[in-house]
Amino acid sequence: MSINTPDTNIILIVDDSPIHLKVxxxxxxxxxxxxxxxxxxxxxxxxxxxxxxxxxLLDIQMPGMDGFETCQQLKAHPSTQAVPIIFMTALADTSSKIKGLKAGAVDYLTKPFQQEEVLARIKVHLQIKDLTQSLLEKNLLLDQLNHKLKHLVLEKDIQLQEADKLSSMGQMMAGITHEINNPLGFVIGNANQVEEFLQDLLTHLQLYQKFYPNPAVPIQNHAEEIDIGFLMADLPEMIASIKQGSLLIKEISTSMRIFAKVDGKNKVLFNIHDGMNSTLLILNHRLKANEHHPEIQVIKKYGKIPEIECFPGQLNQVFMNIIANAIDALEESNQGKTYAEIIASPNQITISTELTPDQTQVLIRIADNGTGIPEEICSQLFNPFFTTKPVGKGTGLGLSISYQIVVDKHQGKLECYSRNGQGTEFVIAIPVHAPKC
Known part of the structure; x- marks a missing residue:
């Protein structure tokens, strides 16, 4: 209903005086x-x-049901409770006015009244009614939009989690490719050498069989040609290297499987240390020494903790985000330092686990000895899209999603403690047993 269009408004006049009704x-x-x-x-x-x-417009003094009672009944009914009521009365005392306002009236007109005053007050209260109705409609629309927005945010949240997981998977795949290429290189290289050496050995043995027990000169010459002594000594080491490389490939494959574990609808028992170790192995290419920094030392202080009820894949994602951030922080702290200076004060990431005294939660601490985070930044770390990294280096979603996984999905806690120049520590608390819904 539009404002200031009186022809659309219906006014009900209630008065036992025919003269007043007519006027x-x-x-x-x-x-x-x-x-x-x-x-x-x-x-x-x-x-x-x-x-x-x-x-x-309601007169107060009427036979039977007076204005006060009429007003109360109108305000008690859902279809008329929002209709503004203006009392008309010859009673000018304050107590009558207060009684009328308590009954639900919005205004008072004292008889005899001026036509201009009546029209002015009606216009004002109709405008107020229209504005109130418009506000109610907008609030209803806002509630509907908020409801839709919550669904959209939830859907977006799921998409962001998937996007962040894909980002982590990208890092993981880069690390895995790097780690697999090295062992595969020496597995293939040694396999070729083993094949050549083995053929030489077989040829030599065939000759040895042919002329045994009295080796002829050709056997002796061939033995010298292939350096039989070196071959026999080196072959076991090469085979051991093949086995070691194969085991490493298997370990990386197992770690990938643990890290990328697909979570079902229900929480399952999981060994936190397995998840942490798989994450570290996947990030090993970033921990190794390179031209920019020596090896980043990982100090494990694993306590005796039970398996916990959780979503393993999601927790592995949290470990990946936090440890990767710690590596980023250490690399940033190395800026401006020489290789020798870094060696003198080595980069370290300390990971410790323990049970709380009441044995209801597992505490996981991941700390680095970087330059730390200012307090004003530390308080914003878990906000969506907040990042201190350069454009293209981070989405600002990793820690926000980690917080949702720990707090919302596992009813745990994720906190950050840091001081400038003293490194940063993230503390994760996860219930041992999934809380009953």
Missing amino acids: LSESLVNAGYEVAVAINGETALKQALYEPPDLI
Whole structure:
């Protein structure tokens, strides 16, 4: 209903005085309003409930049901409780006005009243009613939008988690490719050498069989040619290297399987140390020494903890995010330092696990000895899209999603403790047993 369009508004006048009804009706009709009338409270109530007006002018002193009772009943009914009621009365005392306002009236007109005053007050209260209705409609629309937004945020949250998981998987695959290529290189290289040496050995043995027990000169010459002594000594070492490389490939494959474990709908028992070790192995290419920094030392202080009920894949994602951030922090702290200076004060990541004293939670601490994080930044770390990294180096989602995984999905805690120049520590608390819903 638009404001300042009186022809769309219905005014119900309730008065037992025919003269007042006539005067007010003519005045309101001339002003462009549609008018309905009632001579007592009972009739007014029936009429208002049948077709609710936009405003009611209600006399207080009427036979039978007076204005106060009529007002109370109108305000008690859902279809008329929002209709503004203006009392008309010859009573000018304060107690009557207070009683009327408590009954639900919005205003008072004292008889005898001026036509301009009546029209002005009606206009004001109709505007207030329209504005209130508009506000209610906008609030309803806002609630609907908020409801839809929550669903969209939830869907986006799932998509962001998947995007972040894909980002982590990208890092993981880069690390795995790097780690697999090295052992595969020496497995293939040694396999070729073993094949050549073995053929030489077989040829030599065939000759040895042919001329045994008295080796002939050709056997002796061939033995010298292939350096049989070196071959026999080196062959076991090469085979051992093949086995070691194969085991490493298997270990990396197992770690990949543990890290990329697909979670079901329900939590399962999981060994936190297995998840942590698989994550470290996947990130090993970043921990190794390179032209920029010596090896980043990983100090494990694993306590005796039980398997916990959790979503393993999600927790592995948390470990990946936090440890990768620790490596980033250490690399940043190395800026401006020489290789020798870094060796003198080596980069370290310390990982410790323990049970809380009441044995209801597992505490996982991941600390680096980098330059630390200022307090004003530390307090924003878990906010979505917040990042201190250069453009293209981070999404700002890793720690936010980690917080959701720990707090929302596992009913745990994720906290950050840091001081400038003293490194950063993330503390994860996960219930040993999944809380009952």
